[in-house]
Amino acid sequence: MNKFVKSISALTAAAICFSIAGCGNKSAVNNEEVKVTIPEGYPVAAEYTDGVTLRIWSTFTPTAVQTSMNESKIKAYLEEATGISTVYEHPAPGSESDAFSLMLASDDMPDIIRQGGWNNPQADEHIDTGAITDLTPWMEAGAMPNLKKLFEEHPEWDEASKTYSGRYFYFPMILGDDILKSYRIYAIRQDILEKTGLEAPETIEEWETYFAAAKEAGIKVPLSIPMNQWEHPFIGAFQVCDGFYQVDNTVKFGPYEEGFEQWIRTMAKWYANGWLDPEFVDQTASRVNALVTNGDAGAFYGSVGGHLGTYLSAIDPASGIKLDAVKVPTHKKGERPMYNASQYSVHSAGATVSGTSKHKELAMKYLDFGYSEEGQIMWNHGKEGESWNWAVYEETGEKYPKYEDIITSAEKRPEGASMGMMLGHYCDTGNPVSVQSKWYLLQNNATPQQRKALQYCNDTDVEKYQLPNAAQYVPAEEYTEINDKMTPIFTYIDEQVAKLIAGKVDLESGLEEYRKTLKDQGIEDVIAKYQELYDIYRNK
């Protein structure tokens, strides 16, 4: 009987907590009438801002220059320009995803939510559950004139910014120039080329010649590349793209194609010849960085800034190691490469207005500023005279906003602050709620090698084959099922590919098993599903 008593008391306590935790009693979604009262133009007059301070939740990593966006200059610039006052809240780095869910679960949502990955299947869900505001009626009523104008000028951006059900839901970061879309580059040792008299490799055969020569010249690891679910370098040269793509409106899955098997065979050959890094499954930054910076690697694939940029400054100038960018590998010499890992013009990063905000129109007005001409320059460069000034770009004679010394010069900057940190202080270039400008990228990657790399890595046909992100929108209900199917498929591909390349499994029989297993795991069903969605999209 006492067990009974104890359980009753425990349950009572739990019930008390249940109600303390207030599940179900969420702040009411603000279903105010859609009405545009604030006139166009900035700064917004005081009578309309009403002394309101907008709360913005955004992901952020503290740096030596600032511990939060509230300390940044760009926030002040934007407030001055728009006339709207703001305050930032940040989750701790590393826990962003949990923090986001907790924010949705709690009763305390801010006015604006900025984050880097508004995955579209959930966007519809977010609107339906009241987490974010459906922007469609507001767009029509004229609350976001600048963004609307951009969409009218670029219908492809317009298309890509909607949810599966066709609603506007966010203020996206838009990549304003092709050069911003890819930043994954191929680089080799210029000094080896000079020593051996070879030309920069473009086709697979030329690469193999290079590897052999590099090996001969004493390079321990002619090629260092990562391989994972999202990237398989060199794949474009086998006439295959990574992930899901389409050729002449037929949807394909890269790792299921014939060309991919050819790629595996080639990689296995490179591994066996000692050309491919024997530890390619271990991509720990310190190991990979050391390989390149102390001269043990002959070529690598990585990011233009985080890798190439870091290496260029970390290499001992006395060592004679010279890095240079090369073109994306192609199938036939002279042909434009088919594929390189690229982002979409309309990025998944952006800002939404929360469903419970009491200042929706004001929030939208604030965010819309970033799409005006003045706003674009401000988000990307800061304030004229303080963080940038007009200059002329030597190569093309174009006028562009050049960053001031306070950002670019190590001497003028506060000690311990890197250029990236200063950019984050005077501007918001990471994921701006605006059109990202190529001038930011070109100045941030200012070495000739990096600029060359950016040119090359974007010089591909990938746009012809990319599935428009609108066509990859899956209705929220079906997304879980697809994810459940794809996770084991990707796991299998990851592991089997590594085993085949490293020679742990017999190549030919392993490839047969590979194909068969993918089929058994239902890849064809998923491809058919995406084909179906793509067809619907095309026929809209």
Place this chain on the structure above:
Amino acid sequence: MWKKSKSRRIFEVFNVLFMFFMMFIMLYPLIFVLNASFSDSNALIRNGGAPLWLPLEPTANAYVMTFKNPLIVSGYLNTIFIVIAGTLVSVIMSAMCAYPLSKRGLMLNGIITKLIMFTMMFGGGLIPFYLLVKNLGLTDNLWGLIIPTAISTYNMIVLRTGFAAVPESLSESALIDGAGHMTILFKIMIPLAKASFAVIALYYGVAYWNSWFHASIFLQRDSKQWPLQLVLRQILIMNDVQTGETAIDQQQNIAESIKYAVIVVATVPILCVYPFIQKYFTKGVMVGAVKG
């Protein structure tokens, strides 16, 4: 007293040698981290993970940068507060739980112990826990890092074991002499179970020192409230996740060595604590207190 035989002496020699070996292999991580923290960042990058017996291109730059970071100083203060307040609260709560549960006669002990053990294995997950803490007003507040996690059942059981080892007769004679249970708890149990208290105080203290996860979800408004380990974590992450477009600056690749300096700064203090606790693990706790 037993005689020291020859085989005993040989054993002792081997034992000491073994201990030296253990110390050597355990010391290495600290040696590496210390050397790395005094090394030039670019040299570190070139070095990869290779063993470091001396700093590369020695410089104290990383430490200068580290202490200039305002979050380090605030992190230290926050962590010190959390460790001291937290350990006190936790030890007292654990003692209040363990003492009655260690008494044989109490009838409800069985069911209460079972209910408590159940919580060791079953929980509700992050979201309900967060909502609870938030609704109690403990978010954005350092006490939110202490109260919701005040009792570790594991540690409480350790303490209960310690209490149970004290003979019943001692508290019985005290009761006869008119002492209340609180008095017994403080004047008799705590001194006699000193070793167990020291152990759980150490466990709690270290746990509070190392904690970062709850801080990361409860302290969202103000990074000045972050404890040291969360600051460290942020620095470690910042270094590993390099966004593709932005480069660490051309001339100042200092981040790499800062990573290690922060580790030293976040780890060395707690290492110094143990020697002070050690004296509580002394022998002969109860000789002569009660006959029989």
Place this chain on the structure above:
Amino acid sequence: MAKQNAVTKKSDVKKVGYFARLRHDLAINKSLYLILLVPVLWYAIFAYGPMYGALMAFQKFNARLGIGGSPWVGFDNFVRFFSDPYFTRDLINTLRISIASVVFYFPMPIIFALLINEIDSRRFVKVVQTITYIPHFISLVVVCGMIKTFVASDGIITTLVSSITGIEFKESLLNNANLFTTIFVGSDIWQNIAWSSIIYIAAIMGVEQQLYEAAAIDGAGRLRQVWYVTLPSILPTIITMLILRMGSIFSVNNEKILLLINQLNAEQGETLSYYIYKKGITNADYSLSSAAGLFNSVINLVFVVATNYISKKCSDTYLW
């Protein structure tokens, strides 16, 4: 030897008698129960309060809708969890690592504590202890980086193994799936042996000197003294620690797996929780992780109850 942690077994007296005795007990021991009330309230609020969260496992949980508003899906999440092609493999990996950890890791701190106890110099002991704790405090990220260096093809451990076994290793030991568990548990021992030994050292120090003297008089050498005096004295501590360990047996440190796993060793290195983490990367699937968590908890519960039961039958020490 005093009975430790013995709990009065409920008597078989009729219910009427039981309640009367309970009231009596509450009256006599009022102050004890009052002291106990505070922590019990804490458990009720902070441990049982959030427990309704386990219901997430039976819903298609949406953070905004909360537990009160999310749709119910019955056992769907469990079906998804169990029917995954990799479920069996990951289950076996998790079991393998957990059991290896208990079998190989668990005795080490005890042995270490016994060896420390044999050292005469107090100062030396202090030094040894302080230094051997160091790896426990170094962040896991750094420790795993070091592990990778040690087992690389030119790493110190690889070289050692090479010279002992004569096998030449052309790549990191970590690429060999069969060695994953060994490396995982072995590095655990290296990192935590000293720290885990603290409790045993404390227990050993509590053993009365007289018992050793009595054994010596009976002619026992040091080794027999350890076997017949020390070990039995700390046996209750050991058993308690073992039972407690069982309570988290199935929970393998996910962060460490994340740091050491790669495509070649995933065969034996991928645990259930790592797999769930992978699945949840693109969309925070709280329902699935809640279901997996429940599964995890049930397994832990089974192990703990079994161990407690066995130790009840075989010794005087048990937790409840």
